[in-house]
Every structure is written in C-alpha cells, then in structure tokens.
Amino acid sequence: MADHNEVADFPTGTWIQVAAGLNNQSMRQMLGQVLLGQDPRPDAAGSRSAKDLARWEQIGLLHRAEPGGWELNETLLHETLNAAKASKADRSGIQRFFTGTALHTLPAKPGDRLEVLTYLRDAVISSEDELREDQLNERLRVFHPDTALIRRYLVDHGLVLRAADGSSYRHGAQHPGS
Numbered sequence: 001m002a003d004h005n006e007v008a009d010f011p012t013g014t015w016i017q018v019a020a021g022l023n024n025q026s027m028r029q030m031l032g033q034v035l036l037g038q039d040p041r042p043d044a045a046g047s048r049s050a051k052d053l054a055r056w057e058q059i060g061l062l063h064r065a066e067p068g069g070w071e072l073n074e075t076l077l078h079e080t081l082n083a084a085k086a087s088k089a090d091r092s093g094i095q096r097f098f099t100g101t102a103l104h105t106l107p108a109k110p111g112d113r114l115e116v117l118t119y120l121r122d123a124v125i126s127s128e129d130e131l132r133e134d135q136l137n138e139r140l141r142v143f144h145p146d147t148a149l150i151r152r153y154l155v156d157h158g159l160v161l162r163a164a165d166g167s168s169y170r171h172g173a174q175h176p177g178s
Helices: 014-023 025-035 048-059 074-089 093-097 110-124 133-140 147-156
Strands: 062-065 069-072 160-162 169-171
Touching (some): 014 025, 048 062, 093 110, 133 147
Antiparallel strands (some): 062 069
C-alpha cells in the first residue's frame, strides 16, 4: 500500500491552496476536527462538510485513513511550509514589491522607490525611444494600473523626460541627479 505521506511531485502552488483553505472558515473547522481527532462525518454527499473534506483531499493535506477516518499528510504540511518560506525568501531586492510582473506596492523609502522606478524605466523605454503618452502608458500598464502615478514619479525623479509641449517622453538620466 502506498504511503500517503509521500509527496511525489510537490506542486509549487500548493501552499497557496492551503492558505486559501485556511482562510475559508468551514474548511478551517473541518481541518480542526481532523487535527483534534474528531471524526468529521459529512451529513450528506453534497453537504458543505463533504465538499470541504473533498477539497482538502484534492489539495492533498488530508487523506482517507483506514477504517473510514481522515489523517493529516504530515509531509505535505512540511513541504507546504517550506515552499511558503522559500517563496518569501525569493522575494528580495525590488522583487519584494512585485507579484510576477505587477508592481503591488510602491516603496515608501526613497532609495527603494528610486530602485523600483529605475527598473520600470529600463523595462519600458530604451535610451533611443521617444514615446507618445499613450505608448508609454501601454507599456507601464503591464506593471501597474495607475499609469499616471508611475509616469509622474518617473518624470519627477528625472528618469523619464517629458517634452515641453507634453507630446513625447524619452529616457532620462542613467543615474538620477547626474
């Protein structure tokens, strides 16, 4: 018989699914019953508790034990916690302000903000480019929905230069203040 605590191919998004399950009150209560050693017998096949058990089983955190009970998959729990920790550790430098390509937080510290803005500038406009506002906005939108805010910060920091008539934008100083 296979050991249900073995995790073959640990999916990278599992820790997110576990966190989402813990955020759901009924799923959290169902998991609590299992952890306390209570037998969480669902009322009916389509009941909320049956669905919660099925979801925990699909995620892999719970598995059916013999005879008819439920057990925590200790290995998956351990791997989940390690994956969450590793995910947090991977978010160093300016990457801690991004989720994928999306800028989720504009840094409050001026040094961090300048580093993020320089990254954005280099990602959206080359030193040879001269872009209209709509072209610059289209490129900035990949990173943040408030393109006016980001564009304003880029101009205010001298990272992007705006033509006097406001018709175009070009790459600013390589190092602000120089």
